[in-house]
Amino acid sequence: MNNIDIKDCIEMDRRDILSSRREDFHLNPDVLYFNGNSLGAPPRAARQRALQVIDEEWGTGLSRSWNAAGWIRLPQRLGKKIAALTGAQSDEVICADNTSIAIYKALAMALQLNPGRSRVLVDAKNFPTDNYILQGLVALLGNSHEIVYAEIQDFPAHIDDSIGIVFFSHVDYKTARINDVPELTRLAHDAGAIVVCDLCHSAGVMEVALDNWQVDLAVGCTYKYLHGGPGSPAFTFVAKRLHDRVRQPITGWWGHAEPFLFEMKYRPAAGLDQTLTGTQHILSMAVAEAGIDSILKSDISLIREKSKALTTLYMHLMSQRCGDFAFTTVSPAESGIRGSHVSYEHENAYEIVKCLLENGLVADYREPHLFRMGFSPLTTRFVDVWNSVSLIEDVMRSGAWMDLRFSAKSFVT
Numbered sequence: 001m002n003n004i005d006i007k008d009c010i011e012m013d014r015r016d017i018l019s020s021r022r023e024d025f026h027l028n029p030d031v032l033y034f035n036g037n038s039l040g041a042p043p044r045a046a047r048q049r050a051l052q053v054i055d056e057e058w059g060t061g062l063s064r065s066w067n068a069a070g071w072i073r074l075p076q077r078l079g080k081k082i083a084a085l086t087g088a089q090s091d092e093v094i095c096a097d098n099t100s101i102a103i104y105k106a107l108a109m110a111l112q113l114n115p116g117r118s119r120v121l122v123d124a125k126n127f128p129t130d131n132y133i134l135q136g137l138v139a140l141l142g143n144s145h146e147i148v149y150a151e152i153q154d155f156p157a158h159i160d161d162s163i164g165i166v167f168f169s170h171v172d173y174k175t176a177r178i179n180d181v182p183e184l185t186r187l188a189h190d191a192g193a194i195v196v197c198d199l200c201h202s203a204g205v206m207e208v209a210l211d212n213w214q215v216d217l218a219v220g221c222t223y224k225y226l227h228g229g230p231g232s233p234a235f236t237f238v239a240k241r242l243h244d245r246v247r248q249p250i251t252g253w254w255g256h257a258e259p260f261l262f263e264m265k266y267r268p269a270a271g272l273d274q275t276l277t278g279t280q281h282i283l284s285m286a287v288a289e290a291g292i293d294s295i296l297k298s299d300i301s302l303i304r305e306k307s308k309a310l311t312t313l314y315m316h317l318m319s320q321r322c323g324d325f326a327f328t329t330v331s332p333a334e335s336g337i338r339g340s341h342v343s344y345e346h347e348n349a350y351e352i353v354k355c356l357l358e359n360g361l362v363a364d365y366r367e368p369h370l371f372r373m374g375f376s377p378l379t380t381r382f383v384d385v386w387n388s389v390s391l392i393e394d395v396m397r398s399g400a401w402m403d404l405r406f407s408a409k410s411f412v413t
């Protein structure tokens with residue numbers, strides 16, 4: 001690519017077939033928002049849906065809405081929509097809980113599928129909650145299992161017939177590297193291991209083909225690229241061939257075969273219904289549906305194409321305009337193996353992120369020294385990328401980030 005200027009970016013927006021989809025979202029005109037990989041912006045339909053649930057379904061319908069408004073089947077209804085986005089059958093995905101709890105259930109189910117094997121291979125650099133949950137589960141089981149921590153590129157050397165579960169993310173939350181799920185699944189299956197995959201940074205922003213890839217279990221969240229809203233529920237995939245062989249560990253009444261018989265003893269419901277535990281967050285779930293629908297409205301391959309174009313433009317502009325400022329990319333240069341965020345290592349990443357925030361650019365900081373920008377294809381324009389790099393260049397050239405107030409740590413980074 002040659003030097004790019006703002007006119008090129010305006011032209012890219014003009015040619016973008018997804019550009020009008022921006023209208024479907026409520027966006028703050030005063031910020032350049034590059035944190036949709038952490039919390040997607042709200043679809044306008046989310047507000048209408050929230051008001052409808054509060055005023056009509058809750059207000060007028062009251063408890064009758066469990067049946068009349070379909071609240072009781074929301075986990076399955078949303079699961080079916082997420083299944084369509086992730087290459088699964090409609091009854092292979094269910095929406096409930098948060099990701100951490102969904103991981104707990106998925107790992108417990110996976111452990112039962114391979115009772116003879118006591119080693120679990122995990123990506124040492126996975127998002128911490130994934131590994132914390134595994135550590136807690138293994139401790140509860142009296143340390144009956146050994147956790148093998150490895151870098152994902154070393155997985156092939158570690159996958160052997162001692163490994164019961166292979167657990168990793170589709171897209172690395174720091175580097176954005178896309179892991180080869182079908183290949184890792186093939187290696188795991190050849191060795192007789194079960195695959196548990198985390199889709200938090202891929203669902204809603206790229207093609208996922210769980211059934212074709214033969215993945216066994218997967219989890220993901222809906223508040224990142226699925227625009228589901230803060231704290232919106234997670235989802236769980238279990239391949240149909242395993243439905244009769246798994247038992248989830250948090251056996252509450254919502255997962256009972258006949259919850260309203262109020263029997264003394266637990267009996268699991270059929271299929272994925274057994275993975276439910278208790279009363280779900282109906283408001284969150286109703287709003288999340290608006291987010292999932294906003295993604296389903298456009299072909300996921302078009303969303304992926306735009307995502308690649310946005311991250312490619314950003315990396316190009318960063319080297320063109322900020323090449324002098326000691327940013328080192330940790331994200332793949334090749335867009336085919338890059339997710340929808342880009343991270344740069346910089347010694348002063350924390351101060352830079354805080355300074356940008358004060359100047360209207362919302363990105364985020366990840367330990368150690370990572371400056372991370374996320375690109376939600378339906379809400380980000382190419383010209384926004386231009387403007388964000390202009391701001392980064394200004395802040396670096398002026399040294400504005402050096403002000404002492406930017407080095408005080410906040411709780412949420």
Ligand SMILES: *Cc1c(COP(=O)(O)O)cnc(C)c1O
Pocket residue numbers: 098099100101126127129130169173198200201221234
């Ligand atoms: C965002 C994210 C989570 C979030 O877990 P919660 O329980 O929803 O807070 C978990 N794992 C990965 C890989 C993530 O990116």
